[in-house]
Amino acid sequence: MLELKNINFRADGKHILKDISFTLDAGKFIAITGPNGSGKSTLAKIIMGINKPDSGQIILNGEDITGYTIDQRARMGISFGFQQPVRFKGITVHDLLNLSAKEKLSSKDACDILATVGLCANSYLDREVNASLSGGELKRIEIASVITRGTKLTIFDEPEAGIDLWSFNNLIRVFNEMRAKLSGSIIVISHQERILNIADEIVLLTDGYIEKIVPHGQPLESFIKMQDVRSCCKL
């Protein structure tokens, strides 16, 4: 479904991503993990088109999308959940979900989507996606805006950041439902042990290169340094 070939990316004189290559098959769940500064978020943005690689190719369903814009990739079926949700003055939660769905959702449908991320929907639909919402609320709305699209490939950049335990449990359920309903592929940038444990494969990034790709089932301790495992937040 998605293939990255020899991706390199430099910024501010630093070589951020070094010759990254991997393949994601349809319906698979990949977690990308690694220390802070290893290039995880940059890699996610490269796939979405937010950052452009200096060299290498991105192939989606056999088509080279390396030169495609963000919106072209979005329309081809890639979604992206931001680590830091974006705020808008004037655009309501309902508006944002309508834009995600590409149609005017009924209040009931919009409420159902919000309920999947644990928000009591009626009180949120008409609220603006701005600083009046807490960080956790904004994060859940961000995830809702991604789920609404129902695309074949979804990328989440640290979806657990800023959400509470209850939401985190829901997040795991959301991932499982996306896989079951859409046969969708998921890429999650994460430090969370429980997310790593449900992934089909874990891509370990270190200092901008892929140190190893580990299949599901291996104990984390066997391939992540003990101090890194301990630093993983256990929820």
Add this chain to the structure above:
Amino acid sequence: MDNVILDKFDSALLKAVADLPGIPTGAFSLRKNGKSVQVNVTPNINIIPKKDKPGIDIYVRADTKGETVHIPVVITESGINDVVYNDFYIGKNADVIINAGCGIHNDGCNDTHHNGVHRFFLDEGAKILYVEKHYGEGDGSGKRVLDPVTEVHMGKNSSCEMRTTQIKGVDSTVRSTSAELGDGASLVITEKIMTHGEQLAETNFNVDLNGFDSKVQVTSRSIATENSTQKFVSNVNGNNQCFGHVECDAIIKDHGKVISIPKITANCVDANLIHEAAIGKIAGEQITKLMTLGLTESEAETEIINGFLK
């Protein structure tokens, strides 16, 4: 006065400024090309033309609930210089909507001016929602100029919400709004302005919070595009235990320029006054987020602007 027949320009302007499909129902006063052309009153709302100058006095009976007064103005002749004085007397505990607006169609080479001077006198417990839209169109080189002056005098526990919008086609505007609030009075002003080309828009707010527990909330959202210039001046005086919040948000595009001049003065130790102002381009991350939902850059910008001015 005979009933008037609206031509296509009148109808289009009425739709733009008052969302009216034609002549309104209920209490209204329709003004066209500097003259009052039709007035209608109801048992609770009387409208009397002024004798000494152009304009009307509008009297809303105490305890009137749920009625709307429409006072649209349309100007389709080039070169008109129209000044109108409208005074609103809102009776005790009345609760009404006042729908105003001015649309100018100027195909000529002469400037067209409309200055609405509105004064509101709210009795104790009276409540109004004042909605005003300004709109201009036409292919002529003559400018479309609107300089509204608004005065609000608010009695004890009265409430006034003013929503003013100027989105398109007005070449120059200087808006002056002043208000004095009595005990427990509440004033909410929401202003939305978008300017293009070489347009100028200036807004001046002067609010005196005289009453105990009086409060004002002023929100200005504006977009200045191309070579247009906007100036926002607010002056809130806290003269008693009161609350005042002024918020000015502006988006600038192209060579647009926005000046925001806040002034808050606490003349009482129990006055609580806040001013917030932010001016900047559309945030790149907002465009990026909407593009990840499949919108083009241009579509994303349109959605952000429409949302901002909604």
